[in-house]
Amino acid sequence: MKSIYKITGLLLAFTLTFSSCDEQNLLDLNTDPNAVTDMDMAFLFSLATLRIGGEYENTRANMLYAATMIQHSSSLAGYFSGDKYFYNAQYSGAYMERHYTDVIKLYSHVIDKTKDSPEDANLNAAATVLRIYDLHRMTDLYGDIPYFQAGRGLEDEANWFPTYDNQKDIYFDMVDQLKAARDKFSPSAKGLGVQDFVYGGNLDQWKKFTNALLMRIAMRMSNKDAAKAREVFIEANNSGTFSSVADNGYIQYTTGPIGNNRNGLNDGYWNTYKYSQDCKISKTFIDWMKANNDPRLMIVSGGLGDPTASADTWNTDPAAQRGMPNGYNTQTLRTILSPSELAEFEALQPRGNRMFAMLNLKYLDWEDPYVLITYAETELMKAEASIKGWITTDANTHFRNGVSAAITSWVDFDPTFARSTAEINAYIDGRGFVAASDADKLRIIGEEYWAATWLNDIESWSNWRRTGYPVLTPTQDPNRFEANEIPRRLRYWEAEIGGNPANYEAARVRMGGDNLMTKMWWDGGN
Template sequence: MNAIRKITGLLLAVTLTFSSCDEQALFDMNIDPNAVTDMDMQYLFSLATLRIAGEYENTRANMLYAATMIQHTSSLAGYFSGDKYFYNAQYSGAYMERHYTDVIRLYSHVINKTEGNPAEANVHAAATVMRIFDLHRMTDLYGDIPYFQAGKGLEGEENWFPVYDQQRDIYYDMVDKLKAAREMFSNSARSIASQDFMYGGNIDQWKKFTNSLLMRIAMRMSNVDPQKAREVFVEANNSGAFTSNADNGTIQFTTGPFGVNRNGLNDGYWNTYKYSRDCKISKTFIDWMKDNNDPRLMIVSGGLGNPEADPSTWNTDPAAQRGMPNGYNSTTIRNVLTPAEVEEFTSPGVGNRMFSMLNLKYLDWEDPYWLISYAEVELMKAEAAVLGWISSDANTHFANGVAGAINAWVAFDPSFARSAEEINAYIAGRGFASASNQDKLRLIGEEYWAATWLNDIESWSNWRRTGFPILEPTQDPNRFEANEIPRRLRYWEAEIGANPENYEAARARIGGDFLMTKTWWDGGN
C-alpha cells in the first residue's frame, strides 16, 4: 500500500510539474496547424452576394408566395401557398431563416472586420450597401425585424437575442447608412474586382446602385412620410442613379461550387420537371400582355403543350397562349373552363400543360439574378415627375422605363431582342402622354409590375404601396386568414421559442403576426 501511495504521489507530482511548466503545449495540441486563422474579407463578401440568390428561400418566398400572390404565376398545387393564401410556416419564414444565419451574418462580419481601414474602404462600403439591400427586402417581407443587431452575434453575446426594431426607424437608418457608404467608395482603396459578382469592382456603378436603392426606399415611404420620401428621392436622383441597362443591378454567375454559384430561383421554377412543372403563367398576366399587344408575351411564355411526349403539341403562337387562373386546384379549375377545355384538361398527358409555361431560355443556372433595374429607376422617375418631385419629363421617363424593361431581356438570350419599331408602337399604344395624372400612376404601376417579372418580392412590395395593377383576390374556402392578397409574411416560427421576449414585443407592437397585418409604409388598397 505504501509503495502504491509513493508511485501515485510521484505521478501526481510529475503531472503538476508538467501542467505548470508546459500547460500551453497541451492547449496547442488542440490547434490544427493547417486551419485558417485569417481570411480575406473580400471572399466573404462575394460568398454573401452569391447566397442572396440561394434556391431555398427564393423558391419559397419569391416564387411560392410572392409570384403567385402578385398573379405573375399560378398553380393548381396546394404547396404554392401564395396562390390561395395558405400558410406554410417553413415557406413563410424561409427568408428570415436563411438570410439572418447566412447572408446578413457574412456581410455584418465583413463590415466589422474592415471598419476604419482605408485600404478596405470599397469592400466595407459594398458590404454595407448589400447588407442594407437584404435587410430592406427583409423588412418589406415581415415589417419590424432585428436590424441594428442583425448578424452581429460574433461581436458579443449582447447580440444573441436581437431586438425587433420598428420599420420606421429601420427605413431612416437605411437612408443614412447608404449615403455614408456611397461616399466611402474610393479609387485609392483596394479594388474588389476579383470578388465582385455584380460590377467587377467598378465603383461608379456601385454608387449608381446605391442611389437607385435609395430611390426605391424613398418611394416605399411616399404614403407615410412624403416630405422625407421626396427629400431622399431628389438627393439620390441628383447624385446619379442608373442611366442604361449597362448599370442593371444583377448578380452574375460563373462556373463554381454547385449550390452557391448559380441562380437559385431557377431551381423552383424549372428544376428537372420542365414541361410538367406545377408552376404556370397566370391568366392575369397573359391576358394583360395580350390585351396590350406587349412584345414580351413570347419572352415570358415559352409556349404550351407537351413537346417531350409529342412535339406536335408544342404551340408558340402568341394568339394561342393561355394563362392559368389563380386560386384553383385540379378539381375546382374545371368550374371555370369551357366543356371543350375540360375535355382537353382531362385528356391523358395534358392537364396543366394546356396552360402557358415559363420560357426555359431564362431558366438557366447561370442566368442573371435581378436586384434593381434601370427600367425600375426610370419608372420611379416617371412617378416622381407626375407627383411634382422632379422637373424632368414624365413621358420620357415612362418611355425609357418600358423600353429598358423590354431590352433588358437580351441579357438572358439574344433571341429576346425586340425591334425599336415594335417597342415604340407598344409604348405609344399605352397612351401615357394623354392620360390623366391618376391614370398615369396606374400605367406606371402596371409597367413596374411587368418589369419586375422574376423579381416578385419587389413586385409584391410595390403593389402593396400603389395598388397597381388592380388584382382580383382569389377565393379559396381554405385560405388561412382572408380572401385578400396578404400584406406580409409571418415571422420564422423558430423565433417564438428561440427569441421569445423580442418576438412577442414585435408581435404585439405591429398588431399581430398575421398575413394581413400591414407594415408601416403600406398605404393599403
C-alpha cells in the first residue's frame, strides 16, 4: 500500500509540474521544425483569387439557389433548392464554409504580411480590393457576418470566435477600405505581373475595378441611405471607372484542378456533375428574350435536345426555344402541360426535361472567364444614377452603352457569340427606353441588369432584392421552407450554431431571425 501511495504521489507531482510548464512548450510539441516558415505572398494572392470561382460553393449558392430563385434557370429536381424555396443546410451555408476558411483567410494573411512594405503596396491593395469584393458578396448573401475579425484566426485567439458585425457598419467600412486601397496602387511599387489573374498587373484597370465595386456598393445601399450612396457613387464615378468591355473584371482561368485553375461554376454546371442534365433555362427568361427579340437568345440557349449527343441533333431554331417553368417537379409539371406537350414529355422519358432549352455548352468550358463585374453593369448603374439626379451625364447614352456591352462581351466566351451592330441597335431601340417615363426607365434598367448578369446570379439576386426588377411571380410548391415568396437571404452555415454560439445568437436576434425571408439592412423590399 505504501508503494501505491508513493507512485501516486510521484504521478501527482509530475502532473502538477507538467501543468505548470509554460504553455508555449506544449504548443511547440506540435511544431514541425522542418516546416516552411515563409511563403510567397503573391502566390497566396493568386491562390485566393482562383478560389473565388471555386466549384463547391458556386454550384450551391450561385447555381442551385440564386440562379433558380431569380428565374434565370429552372429544374424539376428537388435538390435545386432555390427553384421551390427549399432549405438545404449544406447548400445554404456553403459560401460561408468555404470562403472564410479559404479565400478570406488567404487574403487577410497577405494583407497583414504586406501592410508595412512599400515595395508590396500593389499586392496589398489588390488583395484588399478582392477581399472586400468577397466579403461584399458574403454580407449580401447572409446579412450580418464576421467582418472585422474575418480570416484572422491564426493571428490571435481573440479571433477564434469572431463577432458578427452589423451590415451597415460593414458597408461603411467597405467604402473606406476600397478608397484606401485604390489610392495605394503605385507604379513605383513592385508589379503584380503574371500572378494577377484578373488584370495581369495593369494598375489603371485595378483602380477602375475598385471604383466599379464602390458604385455597386453605393447602389446597393441606396434605398436605405440615399445621401451616403449618392456621395460614394459620385466620388467613385469622378475617380474613373470602366470605359469599355476591355475593362471587364474577370478571373482568367485555364484548365486545371477543381477549385484552382479552372472555372468552378462551369465545372459544376457541366463538366463533372449531373446538374446540367437536371438544369434548364427558365421559361421566365426565355419568354422575356423572345418577347423583346433579344439577340442573346441563342447565346444563352444551346438549343433543344440531348446535350450529350452531337450538336447537329439539337434544335437551334430561335422560335422553337422553350423555357422550363419554375416551381414544378416531374409529377406537377404534367398538370400544366398541353396535351401535345405532355405527349412530348412522356416520349422523352426518363429525360422529359429535354423538351426545354438547355444551357449553351460554349460558355461552360473550364477555361472560360469567371465574371466579377463588367462595363455593362457600370453603365447601367450610371443610367440609373442619372435618372436619380446623382450625375449629369445622359441616361440614354449610358443605357445604350450598357446594353450593347452586355451583348458584345459574350465574345469573351466564344467567338461565335458575336452579334452585328445592326442587331444590337435594333434590340436597344426596340426596348423603348428613350421615350419611357423615369419610372419605366428604372424598370427597363432593372430588366437589362438581370439579363447582363446571367451566370453571375448572386449579383442578379441582390439587385432584384434592391429594385424589384424584373417583376417575378414566386413559385408555389406546398413543401417550401417558409413562404411562397422569393427568399431574401440564405441561412448561416449551421456549424456556427454550435461552434460560435454566442455571436451567432446575437446576430440572429439583431437581424430578427436566421431565416430565408429575414430582410437585411439594405433590403428595402419589393
